[in-house]
Structure formats: C-alpha cells, structure tokens
Amino acid sequence: MNAMNRAVRVARVGTAALLLTAAGALSVSSLAAAQAAPAAKKATVTVSPVAPRKGEVQAVIQEAYEKFKGETRGKNADYIPELAKVDSKLFGIAVVSTDNESVVVGDTKTPFSIQSIAKVFSLALAMEELGRDKVFQKIGSEPTGRPFNSPIAVVDMPTHTGNPLVNAGAIATVSLISGKTPQEKWNKILNFYGRVAGDKLTLIDAVYKSEAATNTGNKALSYLLAKYDRIYADPFESVDVYTKECSVGVTALQLARMGATLANNGANPATGEQVIKRENVPEILSAMMMAGLYDGSGGWAWHVGLPAKSGVGGGIVAIVPGKGAIAVFAPPLDEAGNSVKAQEVIEYVANRLDYNLYSPASVGLK
Ligand code: GLN
Numbered sequence: 001m002n003a004m005n006r007a008v009r010v011a012r013v014g015t016a017a018l019l020l021t022a023a024g025a026l027s028v029s030s031l032a033a034a035q036a037a038p039a040a041k042k043a044t045v046t047v048s049p050v051a052p053r054k055g056e057v058q059a060v061i062q063e064a065y066e067k068f069k070g071e072t073r074g075k076n077a078d079y080i081p082e083l084a085k086v087d088s089k090l091f092g093i094a095v096v097s098t099d100n101e102s103v104v105v106g107d108t109k110t111p112f113s114i115q116s117i118a119k120v121f122s123l124a125l126a127m128e129e130l131g132r133d134k135v136f137q138k139i140g141s142e143p144t145g146r147p148f149n150s151p152i153a154v155v156d157m158p159t160h161t162g163n164p165l166v167n168a169g170a171i172a173t174v175s176l177i178s179g180k181t182p183q184e185k186w187n188k189i190l191n192f193y194g195r196v197a198g199d200k201l202t203l204i205d206a207v208y209k210s211e212a213a214t215n216t217g218n219k220a221l222s223y224l225l226a227k228y229d230r231i232y233a234d235p236f237e238s239v240d241v242y243t244k245e246c247s248v249g250v251t252a253l254q255l256a257r258m259g260a261t262l263a264n265n266g267a268n269p270a271t272g273e274q275v276i277k278r279e280n281v282p283e284i285l286s287a288m289m290m291a292g293l294y295d296g297s298g299g300w301a302w303h304v305g306l307p308a309k310s311g312v313g314g315g316i317v318a319i320v321p322g323k324g325a326i327a328v329f330a331p332p333l334d335e336a337g338n339s340v341k342a343q344e345v346i347e348y349v350a351n352r353l354d355y356n357l358y359s360p361a362s363v364g365l366k
Contacts, residue, residue: 261276
C-alpha cells in the first residue's frame with residue numbers, strides 16, 4: 001500500500017467504516033460511538049505497516065461464515081445453568097486490525113459472557129501493577145505443571161498454580177490485584193477491560209448469579225491454593241471477583257478489539273490509549289499460546305499457530321501480532337470446553353491468510 005492510501009485510511013479511522021451485515025450486505029456505519037472508551041485519552045492513531053488489507057479479510061471471513069454456519073457438533077456449557085439457555089445457533093465473526101479497520105459477519109452485536117478469556121486481561125492488569133517478574137514468580141507459565149512422567153496433576157505442581165489461564169492460576173492472579181475492598185478491585189478490573197475494549201462493558205448479572213450459586217469447584221481450588229500459600233487475598237472473595245470477571249458481557253466485535261489491543265503492542269487501535277505495557281505483551285501472548293485452549297492447546301498450536309483464548313461462553317479470540325485479532329462467538333463446545341465453530345473458523349482464516357506464526361509465509365516468505 002502506498003503512502004497516499006495509508007493517509008486516506010488514517011483519515012477514516014474513527015469516522016466511518018464498511019461493515020458486513022448479517023445478511024451479507026455491505027453497509028456504511030459509524031463506529032465512532034461504539035469506539036468511545038470510558039475516559040479514553042485522545043491520542044494520535046498510528047498506522048501499522050503490516051496490517052492486513054480489509055478487502056481480503058472481508059472475503060475470507062464471509063467464506064468462513066458460509067462454510068461453517070451449518071456445523072452442528074458440540075454442546076453449550078451446562079455446568080453453569082445460565083449458559084445452557086443461550087441460543088446455540090448464534091454465530092458471529094469479527095476482525096479488528098491494528099490500524100482499526102473492522103470486519104464483521106453474523107451475530108456480532110449479541111453480548112455473551114467473556115468467561116475464561118477474562119483471565120488474559122486480569123493477567124495483563126496484574127502485570128501492570130506488579131511487573132512481569134513478580135507475576136511469573138508467583139503464578140508461573142507452565143502448560144501442565146507436571147513432571148514428564150507424573151500421573152497426578154494439581155498437588156504435584158511445583159507452583160500449585162501452574163499458569164494464569166487455568167482456573168487456579170486465574171483465581172490467584174485476581175488475588176494479586178490491589179484494592180482495599182473486593183468492590184474496589186472489581187471496579188478496577190471492569191474499567192481496565194473497558195479500556196482494552198475501547199468500549200463500556202457491563203456484567204451479565206444472570207450469568208454471574210448462576211455461576212456464583214454453583215461454583216463449589218472453584219471455591220475448593222481457592223482453599224487448596226491457600227493451603228500452599230498460593231493465594232494472596234481472601235480465597236472466597238477472590239473467587240467472587242473472578243466469577244464476576246468471567247460474567248462480563250462482550251460482543252464479538254468488542255472482543256476482537258480487545259485482541260487487537262494486544263496485537264498492537266498494548267495500544268488500543270480505536271482510542272490510541274496505551275492500555276497494556278508494551279513490554280508485557282509478548283509474555284501474555286506466550287501464556288495464551290501455551291494454555292489458552294486448555295487440553296486443546298497443543299493441537300491448536302499444531303494446526304493454527306496463533307496465541308488464543310477460549311471461554312465456555314462460546315467465544316475464542318486469536319491474536320495475529322502486529323496485524324490484528326479475530327474473535328468468534330458460537331456457543332457449542334467440544335470436550336475440552338472450546339467452541340467448535342470458533343476453532344474451525346479461526347483455523348480456516350489463519351490458513352487462508354498465512355497467519356500461522358510458525359509458518360515462514362506469515363512474514364512474507366512464500
Ligand atoms: N467461569 C468459568 C469457570 O470458572 C470459566 C471457565 C472457562 O471459560 N473455561 O469454570
């Protein structure tokens with residue numbers, strides 16, 4: 001792309017963008033309102049030299065939507081009763097690039113609970129406050145935490161948390177975040193997520209209440225952590241804040257923008273605000289690559305090669321460093337708790353657009 005075209009694209013940022021509607025028709029829609037972050041600093045939006053071309057992404061996203069919309073495998077999470085009630089046919093795909101172009105198709109305006117994807121951003125917040133080394137030392141970043149031949153998981157783990165993206169590690173991470181009261185801590189977390197998304201986010205109260213009434217397993221984990229001095233605030237209060245963060249509502253578009261902030265060195269491409277310290281981004285992405293899809297992470301790295309995070313609400317966000325992020329929402333999950341359609345779509349798009357980071361084609365060597 002030449003300099004002139006780039007200048008035109010910069011001028012368009014924050015005013016209007018082409019959006020693909022659910023019906024597949026093109027419409028021009030102002031994103032300015034949606035992009036207004038709570039108390040966002042106005043900053044100059046810089047242009048990424050490696051952001052993908054919008055037209056190309058648009059065509060591939062539409063192809064993926066058509067190809068996988070008939071997929072019926074998987075099942076909604078039902079251990080949180082409220083999630084079983086979500087329409088399992090909902091399906092939305094959103095891409096946000098580091099130069100703040102957005103492409104959406106399908107149900108990208110329906111809020112769903114962020115669930116475990118929240119863990120990434122609480123990790124980011126803990127790293128903002130404590131620095132990388134302290135968080136690494138207290139939480140760790142091991143995919144399983146087991147010795148190569150150990151048959152036993154949790155109590156065998158040398159750190160007793162393992163990594164920030166499994167429940168125990170995520171609850172411990174929440175306990176590291178400062179705040180005089182759990183309410184203050186929660187307000188800080190919600191506000192931080194909003195700045196990462198460049199939008200105001202709110203709690204889905206029905207999901208929160210439903211999980212809070214049934215989360216005995218997470219409470220047990222928090223006490224097990226306490227036994228090993230691996231939780232840094234009151235165990236049940238930490239589980240409660242953790243349950244709230246998992247119940248934050250996001251649309252696919254908002255989630256893609258949260259991912260694009262990571263892809264863009266921690267600066268939100270819509271607001272220009274440096275929300276996450278630049279130096280923390282590679283480590284956050286490495287944790288996502290190791291454990292973002294739980295026991296599906298190895299297969300995901302093998303087939304897709306992108307840092308990503310799933311949630312039992314049916315969302316997955318994958319990061320293409322420097323280029324942007326893709327978020328897909330489709331509730332039915334596989335055995336490991338990862339959205340079936342979301343995995344299929346992201347794998348397809350990553351292959352078509354040479355996004356796999358382990359492929360030399362991702363940096364232009366064809
Ligand atoms: N809130 C859910 C839980 O703690 C999150 C799980 C997930 O999204 N994988 O079980």
